[in-house]
Amino acid sequence: MERHFQEELQTLQERLLEMGGLAEERVRSAVAGLAGSDIPRLTTVSGGDEPINELHIEIDRRAFQLLALHQPMAVDLRAIVAALKINTDLERVGDLAVNVAEAARRYLMHPPVKQLLDIPRMGDIAQAMLRDALDAFVKRDLDLAQHVLDEDDSLDALKSQIFRELLAYMVRDQATVEPALDLILISRHLERIGDHATNIAEDVIFMVSARDVRHHADSLPPQA
Amino acid sequence: MERHFQEELQTLQERLLEMGGLAEERVRSAVAGLAGSDIPRLTTVSGGDEPINELHIEIDRRAFQLLALHQPMAVDLRAIVAALKINTDLERVGDLAVNVAEAARRYLMHPPVKQLLDIPRMGDIAQAMLRDALDAFVKRDLDLAQHVLDEDDSLDALKSQIFRELLAYMVRDQATVEPALDLILISRHLERIGDHATNIAEDVIFMVSARDVRHHADSLPPQA
Numbered sequence: 001m002e003r004h005f006q007e008e009l010q011t012l013q014e015r016l017l018e019m020g021g022l023a024e025e026r027v028r029s030a031v032a033g034l035a036g037s038d039i040p041r042l043t044t045v046s047g048g049d050e051p052i053n054e055l056h057i058e059i060d061r062r063a064f065q066l067l068a069l070h071q072p073m074a075v076d077l078r079a080i081v082a083a084l085k086i087n088t089d090l091e092r093v094g095d096l097a098v099n100v101a102e103a104a105r106r107y108l109m110h111p112p113v114k115q116l117l118d119i120p121r122m123g124d125i126a127q128a129m130l131r132d133a134l135d136a137f138v139k140r141d142l143d144l145a146q147h148v149l150d151e152d153d154s155l156d157a158l159k160s161q162i163f164r165e166l167l168a169y170m171v172r173d174q175a176t177v178e179p180a181l182d183l184i185l186i187s188r189h190l191e192r193i194g195d196h197a198t199n200i201a202e203d204v205i206f207m208v209s210a211r212d213v214r215h216h217a218d219s220l221p222p223q224a
Numbered sequence: 225m226e227r228h229f230q231e232e233l234q235t236l237q238e239r240l241l242e243m244g245g246l247a248e249e250r251v252r253s254a255v256a257g258l259a260g261s262d263i264p265r266l267t268t269v270s271g272g273d274e275p276i277n278e279l280h281i282e283i284d285r286r287a288f289q290l291l292a293l294h295q296p297m298a299v300d301l302r303a304i305v306a307a308l309k310i311n312t313d314l315e316r317v318g319d320l321a322v323n324v325a326e327a328a329r330r331y332l333m334h335p336p337v338k339q340l341l342d343i344p345r346m347g348d349i350a351q352a353m354l355r356d357a358l359d360a361f362v363k364r365d366l367d368l369a370q371h372v373l374d375e376d377d378s379l380d381a382l383k384s385q386i387f388r389e390l391l392a393y394m395v396r397d398q399a400t401v402e403p404a405l406d407l408i409l410i411s412r413h414l415e416r417i418g419d420h421a422t423n424i425a426e427d428v429i430f431m432v433s434a435r436d437v438r439h440h441a442d443s444l445p446p447q448a
C-alpha cells in the first residue's frame with residue numbers, strides 16, 4: 001500500500017510538471033508570437049488549451065483519489081494539497097496565455113507602438129518564475145522558492161514602468177490609444193502569470209516547511 | 225469523534241462565510257466609493273485587507289487539520305477540498321476589491337468621463353454572484369450554483385460593451401485617456417470577481433454531485 005501510494009504521488013507530480021511545461025510553452029509562444037508578428041502562432045495558442053484543461057481535471061481527480069484512499073499525513077498530505085492548488089494556478093496560467101495571444105492579435109492589427117518596451121523581458125521573467133517554482137516543487141527547494149518570491153517585485157516594477165510609458169504615448173498621440181491599450185493589458189496578464197508562479201512558490205514553502213509565508217504570516221505555528 | 229468532526233466542519237464553513245461576507249462588503253464599498261466619489265471609503269478598502277488575510281490563513285489551517293486528523297471520505301472530503309479552493313478565491317476577491325479601490329482613487333483625480341456607464345451594474349452583478357455562490361455552498365444548492373455560472377455571461381458581455389464605449393471616448397478625446405483607462409481596469413477587476421464566484425459555484429457542484437463541470441467535463445465518472 002505504502003509503495004503504491006508513493007508511486008501514485010510520483011505520477012501526480014509528473015502530471016503536474018507536464019502541465020507546467022505546457023503552460024510555460026504557451027506563455028513563451030504567446031510572447032514570441034507578439035514579438036515576431038506571428039499570427040498563426042498566436043492562433044495556435046488561442047485555440048489550444050484542451051490538453052491543459054484535460055490535465056487540470058485529471059490531476060484534481062488523482063489528488064482526490066490519493067486523499068480518499070490513503071489518508072496521507074504530514075508532508076504527504078501537504079504535497080497533495082499543494083498539488084491541488086498548483087493545478088489551479090497552472091490552469092489559470094494557460095488561460096492567461098490565451099489572453100496574451102488574443103490581445104497580441106488585436107495589437108498586430110494596428111501600426112505598432114514604436115516598440116514593445118520591456119514586454120518581452122516581462123515574458124522572460126514570468127516564464128523563468130514559473131519554471132523555477134515548479135523546479136522548487138520537484139526538488140523541495142526552499143531557496144529556489146524564495147527566489148521566485150523575490151523575482152515578483154521586478155515584474156511588478158516593469159509593469160508599472162510600461163504602464164507609465166504607454167500612458168504617455170496615448171495622451172500624446174490618439175493613433176496609439178488602441179495598440180497601447182493592448183500592450184497594457186498584455187503586461188498585466190504577464191504580471192498575473194508571475195503572481196501564479198508566486199502562489200506556487202508559497203505552496204512549496206508550506207509543503208516543505210509547514211510555514212505559511214502568505215501575508216507575512218511566518219510567525220504562525222506549523223500545522224497538521 | 226464523528227460529532228467533533230461535524231462541529232469542526234461546521235466551524236470551517238462559518239469562517240468561510242464570514243470571509244465571504246467581508247469580501248462582498250469590500251467589493252460593495254469599492255464600487256460605492258467610486259460612484260459616490262468617496263475617497264475616505266476607498267482608502268478604507270485599500271488599507272483594510274488584514275481581516276481577510278487572517279481568515280485566509282485560519283481557514284487553510286482548519287481545513288488541513290480536518291484532513292489530517294479525521295481522514296474524511298466522499299462528500300466530507302469534497303467539502304473540505306472545496307473549502308480550501310473557495311478560500312483561495314475569496315482571498316483574491318479581497319485583493320481585487322483593493323485593485324478596484326486604487327483605480328477608483330486614481331480615476332477621481334481627473335475630471336470624470338461623462339458617466340460610469342454600466343460599471344455600478346457590473347458591481348451589483350459581481351456581488352450577487354458572490355453571495356449566491358456562497359449561499360449555494362451552504363445550502364448545497366445545485367440550481368443556485370448553476371445560476372451563478374449563467375450570470376457570468378452577462379458580466380462578460382457588460383465588460384466588452386464598456387470596453388468598446390470607453391475606447392471610443394479615448395480615441396475621440398485625449399483628455400479622457402487616463403480616466404477611461406482606469407474605468408477599463410475597474411471593469412476587468414469586476415469581471416474577475418465574477419470569475420472567482422464562478423469558480424466557487426463549480427466547486428459547489430463538484431462537492432454536491434461529484435460532477436466536474438469545469439471545461440464541460442461533466443461526462444467524466446464521479447470521483448473519490
